[in-house]
Amino acid sequence: MRECELEYRVKRYGAQAPAFETIVASGPRAACPHARASPKPLRKNELVVIDLGAILHDYCSDMSRTLFLGKPSARVRRVYCAVQRAQQRAFDAVRAGVRAAEVAAAACHTLVASGLGRYVLHGLGHGVGLEIHEAPRLSQDGHALLAAGNVITLEPGIYVPSWGGVRLEDVVLVQAGGAQRLTPTPPELIAL
Numbered sequence: 110m111r112e113c114e115l116e117y118r119v120k121r122y123g124a125q126a127p128a129f130e131t132i133v134a135s136g137p138r139a140a141c142p143h144a145r146a147s148p149k150p151l152r153k154n155e156l157v158v159i160d161l162g163a164i165l166h167d168y169c170s171d172m173s174r175t176l177f178l179g180k181p182s183a184r185v186r187r188v189y190c191a192v193q194r195a196q197q198r199a200f201d202a203v204r205a206g207v208r209a210a211e212v213a214a215a216a217c218h219t220l221v222a223s224g225l226g227r228y229v230l231h232g233l234g235h236g237v238g239l240e241i242h243e244a245p246r247l248s249q250d251g252h253a254l255l256a257a258g259n260v261i262t263l264e265p266g267i268y269v270p271s272w273g274g275v276r277l278e279d280v281v282l283v284q285a286g287g288a289q290r291l292t293p294t295p296p297e298l299i300a301l
Contacts, residue, residue: 119163128162128169128241139175139273142230142266154179156273162241169241171262172292173278177300185275188267189298191223192275195265196296199233199247203261203281203288209251216265217249225267234262237280259283260291 116127134144136155144158151157155178162171175192177185195216202215213233220226232248237260245253247261255261264278279292 115159115161119161124163124165125167126164128164128171132158132160132173134158134274135178136273137271139275140268140270142268142274142276151178154182156185156275158274158276160276160278167239169237169239170280170291171237171241171264171278172280172294173264173266173276174294174299175275175277177298179300181298181300186298187223188225188269188275189277191220191225192265192267192277193296193298194223195219196263196277196279199263199265200279200281200288200290203255203263203283205255205257205283205285207255209245209247209253209255210249212255212263213247213249213251216263220265220267228267228269229265230268231264231266234264234278236261255283257283257285 115131135151135157138144139156139158157176160173198219199212199216202212216233220229234247236243236245261281262278263281266276268274277296279290282289282291
């Protein structure tokens with residue numbers, strides 16, 4: 110599905126506009142976290158990273174999913190499961206009063222333990238609200254304390270040059286005793 114089709118559907122279902130330029134990157138291009146759309150056709154046995162967001166009632170949303178076209182190899186499943194575990198560990202660390210760096214470290218340590226640490230190219234996430242990128246920043250050098258009511262993204266990603274990338278991004282509400290996932294799309298690998 111091309112990025113213009115995704116943006117059309119977002120608006121058709123009631124959003125005011127896309128929150129940012131939609132990313133659809135496949136194959137080796139999926140190894141670039143902020144790939145721009147290209148005329149490259151989707152091919153069988155490729156990873157496809159889709160990153161999209163919408164504005165509804167003036168507030169932004171943000172989500173990424175990685176799909177696989179064909180039957181995923183053991184390597185694809187291993188990398189995807191590592192990213193999924195990293196996101197879950199970060200989610201489990203989220204609660205009011207925790208430093209953003211602690212949440213980011215939970216994800217990063219999981220990816221390093223999986224042997225994928227050298228392929229992490231960006232921080233774990235960011236705040237979302239009236240703007241698509243707001244405070245707090247979730248990175249290992251982030252000093253901010255999470256507060257109840259913060260809305261943040263958890264978006265661990267692995268980007269392997271000449272192979273592809275896997276990113277899983279959800280929007281999460283920070284609460285006193287934990288977090289609530291606001292993204293309704295299941296996090297499991299989708300193979301088409």
